[in-house]
Amino acid sequence: xxxxxxxxxxxxxxxxxxxxxxxxxxxxxxxxxxxxxxxxxxxxxxxxxxxxxxxxxxxxxxxxxxxxxxxxxxxxxxxxxxxxxxxxxxxxxxxxxxxxxxxxxxxxxxxxxxxxxxxxxxxxxxxxxxxxxxxxxxx
Numbered sequence: 001x002x003x004x005x006x007x008x009x010x011x012x013x014x015x016x017x018x019x020x021x022x023x024x025x026x027x028x029x030x031x032x033x034x035x036x037x038x039x040x041x042x043x044x045x046x047x048x049x050x051x052x053x054x055x056x057x058x059x060x061x062x063x064x065x066x067x068x069x070x071x072x073x074x075x076x077x078x079x080x081x082x083x084x085x086x087x088x089x090x091x092x093x094x095x096x097x098x099x100x101x102x103x104x105x106x107x108x109x110x111x112x113x114x115x116x117x118x119x120x121x122x123x124x125x126x127x128x129x130x131x132x133x134x135x136x137x138x139x
Contacts (some may be wrong), residue, residue: 023061026071030057 012020019027030053038050063070 019061023069023071023089027057027061030054033057 012022015021015024017024034050034053034057037053039047040046042050060074061069065073068076
């Protein structure tokens with residue numbers, strides 16, 4: 001009994017502008033990140049950073065090189081670096097960082113108040129405020 005075998009089973013579905021759902025997600029997230037950076041960075045730093053993020057998102061969504069998507073190339077590069085290079089930590093440098101830990105400053109002492117016993121006061125109390133002008137109510 002002859003049957004037809006579908007040939008397009010392993011192809012990605014296309015949503016908008018020829019993008020698969022994953023690649024459309026790359027473009028949408030990059031667009032949102034670019035808008036957030038544009039509005040959050042002050043001065044002239046926002047627009048160039050937003051354009052860079054937008055171009056990176058466009059490269060992830062539409063970019064292809066050698067028949068592979070840009071995201072596949074990026075994943076292959078990260079895998080290569082993680083498998084072929086070893087990251088070591090210099091123990092003396094880490095322990096030196098721990099020794100130079102920042103400490104919070106002690107809170108400043110409050111000036112002595114009227115209820116503090118005289119024997120605990122380091123300095124005599126400040127003279128009370130003197131009223132220079134009088135206040136006359138409505139007459």
